[in-house]
Amino acid sequence: MTNQVIAHVDIDCFFAACELKIKPELKGKPVIVGGDKQSRRGVVCTATYEARKFGVHSAMPISRALSLCPDAICIPTTHELYKQESQKVMSALSSITEQFQQVSIDEAYLDITEFVQQFDSWERAGLFIQKLIEKRTGYTCSVGISESRKVAKIASDFQKPAGVTAVHNMKEFLAPLSVKKIPGIGKKSLPYYHKLEIETIGDLANKSKFFILDHFGMHGYAMWQLANGKDSSGIEYSEGRKSISKESTFEYDITSKTDVVKYIYELAKKVYENSKTFLFKTVSIKVRYNDFKTITRSFSFSVSTNTYDAIVTACKKLLSELDFPKGVRLLGVKLDNLTEINCKQMSLSDF
Ligand code: TTP
Ligand code: MG
Numbered sequence: 001m002t003n004q005v006i007a008h009v010d011i012d013c014f015f016a017a018c019e020l021k022i023k024p025e026l027k028g029k030p031v032i033v034g035g036d037k038q039s040r041r042g043v044v045c046t047a048t049y050e051a052r053k054f055g056v057h058s059a060m061p062i063s064r065a066l067s068l069c070p071d072a073i074c075i076p077t078t079h080e081l082y083k084q085e086s087q088k089v090m091s092a093l094s095s096i097t098e099q100f101q102q103v104s105i106d107e108a109y110l111d112i113t114e115f116v117q118q119f120d121s122w123e124r125a126g127l128f129i130q131k132l133i134e135k136r137t138g139y140t141c142s143v144g145i146s147e148s149r150k151v152a153k154i155a156s157d158f159q160k161p162a163g164v165t166a167v168h169n170m171k172e173f174l175a176p177l178s179v180k181k182i183p184g185i186g187k188k189s190l191p192y193y194h195k196l197e198i199e200t201i202g203d204l205a206n207k208s209k210f211f212i213l214d215h216f217g218m219h220g221y222a223m224w225q226l227a228n229g230k231d232s233s234g235i236e237y238s239e240g241r242k243s244i245s246k247e248s249t250f251e252y253d254i255t256s257k258t259d260v261v262k263y264i265y266e267l268a269k270k271v272y273e274n275s276k277t278f279l280f281k282t283v284s285i286k287v288r289y290n291d292f293k294t295i296t297r298s299f300s301f302s303v304s305t306n307t308y309d310a311i312v313t314a315c316k317k318l319l320s321e322l323d324f325p326k327g328v329r330l331l332g333v334k335l336d337n338l339t340e341i342n343c344k345q346m347s348l349s350d351f
Pocket of ligand 2: 011012106
């Protein structure tokens with residue numbers, strides 16, 4: 001079985017990038033978002049990398065930021081703009097995979113286990129994500145890729161801005177980094193780690209399990225496991241399942257419609273097997289051609305159902321509306337509009 005592959009995507013200096021998109025004359029200049037230059041009051045929300053060179057960073061008082069970078073241009077925040085732009089970013093990311101979790105205004109995790117199979121390396125998949133975001137929104141972003149969500153997050157920060165960091169050997173990658181890079185080790189606990197001569201994540205990995213349990217309990221043990229490259233944290237779905245889907249990426253292009261139908265039915269079967277405890281209303285199919293053009297088509301029933309026949313009927317209808325002028329690289333079937341089965345309604349006929 002393939003291990004999961006998780007990408008963490010974080011837009012570079014997000015609020016500033018939004019402002020520069022509508023004020024392109026400021027590109028290349030040190031810009032601070034938040035606070036006011038005249039009164040020197042407020043705090044820095046973010047700053048362009050030109051201002052960061054002077055040591056300016058988020059959450060710094062404006063007065064301090066201006067003493068470090070007196071020529072900086074300060075602009076007030078426009079949160080409505082950031083919300084709109086964030087939606088564009090998230091919509092672009094969710095076109096890559098349904099297995100996607102937004103965690104802040106400008107960052108998200110994507111389960112790209114299936115998606116990466118189309119590329120000859122994780123780096124290329126990361127570059128593709130960057131290009132897609134740039135094309136759809138104009139923003140640069142940094143991408144971290146790894147088998148662990150936590151490591152993906154550390155990796156996206158590793159080569160900011162506009163970096164792609166793919167981590168295959170987690171232990172080796174983490175070893176030279178400061179322990180404070182581990183989420184959960186903050187200002188409060190850091191001195192305690194230092195007191196025990198743990199400066200880097202490698203130092204932490206080299207301690208014995210019993211030493212760590214003794215000093216830090218189970219919380220520290222989780223950090224120690226991560227330091228040793230043993231972490232398989234993945235996407236977290238907070239509001240229950242929104243969809244059930246299955247995708248297949250092909251090594252060779254599928255060129256005949258008969259084969260497309262055959263594979264869609266196979267996927268329909270797998271999706272059906274995973275949907276036993278749910279009713280669904282909507283069935284979608286996804287087709288990615290060999291030029292990466294991707295289309296999705298959906299069909300909704302008027303009432304919820306949970307039969308295999310319903311999935312196949314919907315797929316047949318959706319497929320009949322599509323042409324296959326080029327080779328197909330990926331196919332997918334998805335069920336959504338889900339209701340968890342918690343009563344006796346088991347199939348359409350029971351309604
Ligand atoms: P971040 O992604 O942490 O920062 P960033 O996008 O500005 O810079 P980069 O990712 O390149 O390091 O935060 C996203 C936005 O959230 C940021 O643009 C502004 C806002 N923010 C604050 O308002 N205050 C803060 O202290 C932080 C960290 C962010
Ligand atoms: Mg960011």
